[in-house]
Amino acid sequence: MLNTIILTDIKQNIQSLKLQVIFIIILVVFTVGSVAYVFQYRDAMEDYHNYSLKMQEEIRKDADINITRVAVYKRDHLLAPENNGFIDDSKSQFTPNNIQYNAFNVFGYSISRMTSNPYLYLSNDLNWVFILSIIASFAILLLSYDTISGEREQQTLKLILSNSIPRGVLLFGKFMSIVISSVIMLLPGLLISLIILLISGILKISALQAFEITMFIVAAILFISTISALGMFCSVVSRSSSVSLLIGIILWSVFLIFSPNIAVFTADQIFKIKNSETVQEEVKMTKDAINKAAPEGSWSGSDNPFFPRHELRAKNQTNLMNAEKQIKDEWYNSQFRQYEKASRFTYLSPISIFGMVNESLIGSGYPRFRKNWEDLHTYQNQFLSWFKAIDSKDTKSPHWYNPYEDYSTSREKIRFEEIPLYTEKLMTIPQRLASAFPGIILLVIYSFLLFGISVLMFNRYDVR
């Protein structure tokens, strides 16, 4: 019986105008999005390649002068464009993507402009997550809003229920048929997108990308179930299909609009942190105090590395850097915490959860930034030890480590190839799964909850 319900409903859905229209729209969007992504990614990679060459050139120039310059000059690590951006771009254009460091410190992060145009309104790329979370979710809602109330209006619900079938099973059958129809509706688009990406060479058959795509599909099925359950819920809440639709659309727009706003709202109201002016003021005051307490001659300089006051200068600069680092790091950590806490509020919306889960699964966005941030700290320590090891062998150096200037450490040239460079390590699969886990569980809970409530309500539903 269950099979019959599922099969008839799928057949009905497939033959319906709505599904055919959605099917075509989704097919077009997948195709256009993937083709555009291919071009965009190639340009971005070329751009990034040129940029890294220029950056390496800078390091090479410094290496030709002396090793101290290589160690103390501030460098930028710009996060490279991702080859999995077709799944989700994680809004990486407007979140921090650049970290500044030298051998002595990881200074801070910023948003590098790169090729983004500040005069454009923020818009979404047509990636898979966008297609699923906005277009497909809307479409699924349109497929499911009248499952029960529509049947009631057409007087067919009575007939179905006159069979000996428990209401829960009927509802489950309907639910499954919507989930399966939605998957059928999405699958061709997804396949075309994959083919385009494979032909273009962006998609290489590797374990990691296979994992990413599989996990996207898993997350997508969970998301589809949640939205279908939401549609079922709307359909049993009311006796008229137009009211069901109205409720569905209202919930959908609340999920879409309200959830980003609530994150910002809670960040502003509940999880307040210091503003940049206060932090800058603190830094300035601490630095002034250090400068005042510094012994006479702490700012003297000379061409002779062994000029005794260089030691004072190095000490003073180190103190300044450490004091600033302490205040800034505390502030950065408070920013991380604020973001993490505020983002939990977006978990109220399944649409946001789906975005967050994919961000974690493809190892981009905030988790990627955090990993780079931690990794750069580790790298910075290694870089410093490397520098100190070479410097200690240099008899012409007084070994007074100054984090900003090349006064009092080795002035020897260094071969570029010997310099340890930072390379990004991608998030490992367990890390990604761990980071996505809460969202996945929540999606499961949401769909069970919504479906459970729908069953309860359907049991009391007046079929007349």
Next chain:
Amino acid sequence: MPTVSCLTNTGYHLNIFNIIFKIMILHIAKKDFLDNFTSARFVAGFLLCLFLVPFTVYTGTRLYESRVDKYQRDAREADEIFTKAQVYAQIQPVAVIQPSPLTIFSKGISEQVGSKASLSNSEIPTFATGITTMYENQFLNRFVSLDFINILAIILSLIGVFLSYDIFSREKEDGTLKLLLSNNVKRSDFFLGKVSGILLTFIPLLLVCYILVFIILWISPSVSLSADDYARILLLFVFSLLYLSFFILLGSYISSKAGTSSTSLIINLFIWCFLLFLLPNSMSYLGKNIVKSDNYSIVRMNTMDLDNEFWKKYGELQKQVKAETGMVYTNWNLCAGWNYGPVLLCFTTHDVMKYERRMHELTAPMVLDYAGKKWHLQEVYLNQLFHQQKIVKYLSCLSPSEILKYVSSSLCKSDMENHVDFMNQARNYREQFFNYYKENKIFSSYNYFSPHKESEIPKTQEEAMKMVAQWRSTAKPESTFDLSSLGFISTAGLPRFTYNERGIIDGLSDQLWIFAGLISACVVLIWITYSSLIKYDIR
């Protein structure tokens, strides 16, 4: 008014009947207004607005307040550059723009582009600085929050669709259309009455939304609106109505074409989703791919090449002036800054001062010259960005919600044109400012870099050290580096930056094309709906 009627094709031209017809429009409009006003869909939409609007506006107001705070600090600092200057070389003006409270309605690009322009002698600014990110905690940028106009764009159009999708098809399904048209009612009157009925329903809804905003704005102490602002808000209101009319007319058209109400609804919702979410994003994506812009980091690196060229010439100049003045070793007894040469150089002997004066005299014009050379590169890059924006704008304005966004950000002074105008005024001011320096020979004066008059400059090192000792004894004890006893220069004659805001007309004339586009779309919709209604089979 067209005199085509459906069942009675006799064509009455007596005045009395015309009046009755007109009253008929009113009757239909009034009935529909009352029907809609009490319908579930309207009430639901209304509640949604009541819920979303205050929340959004409150968040927007908080962001605005923090921007005002920042502006006040920036403005004070910009002023102190002039009031606390001790030598002319210290003055590197900063142009600051006051945030408009209208950004609460439509934030446009105001949060992305910064609000102050640093106008140094060495660089013409490409971009404004200050706040260039939505939130101070940049990670929060992930949550793109919507402003009032965005909410209106989504919710209003949705309610518009919900109210209009069955405007004709429902009457047909209920059988009331036959009844209605068997009376002496022209189809055109019926159509106009129906549409104006829905539009009328929206006026109280829109009013409530706007009043809610006003209440929140009145409560917030930092927000004060000028008469000009109210005029702009009024235009915004009118434009929101026009935007709404588009969706109502679209709904009516589809309703007149679709067989049943439910088909009409589904088609309407698809078009709605397409116009609001799919079209703007895909067009912007497409636009960005059609017109590419360079990488800003590479533009910066290229300007750095010019900097290197500058330094080479600077080195040559140093040699040349050293030869000219016979200077071997420059000993500065006290110097508190640097602007291509010492700034606030005090208590230093006459020969060194003479050398530095000559250096400044020669380098300052060269610095300005190189700023101009770098500007050529920056300008090319900026023009790429402008061009890209134009293409993206016109492509995405195929969607009416984008038209609403662009026109309202123009009205709310938060669009690109307003920002570019500010930057241009700032750049012009920079030119004017440094021209003043050139014309008044400030670059070649001692006061450009030293608080001393020529007569006060010590002749020998002993004399200079005596002056230093004297200064030390007058300096405040808690301060290690207090130069206030040296006095401030008078900056009264220097040109100051004032920002001339663009008028409403200027702003709207930029958006004329897209504005005209929306109106013509509405006219076309009226026409095709009307002609399809004429042919409508009421059976």
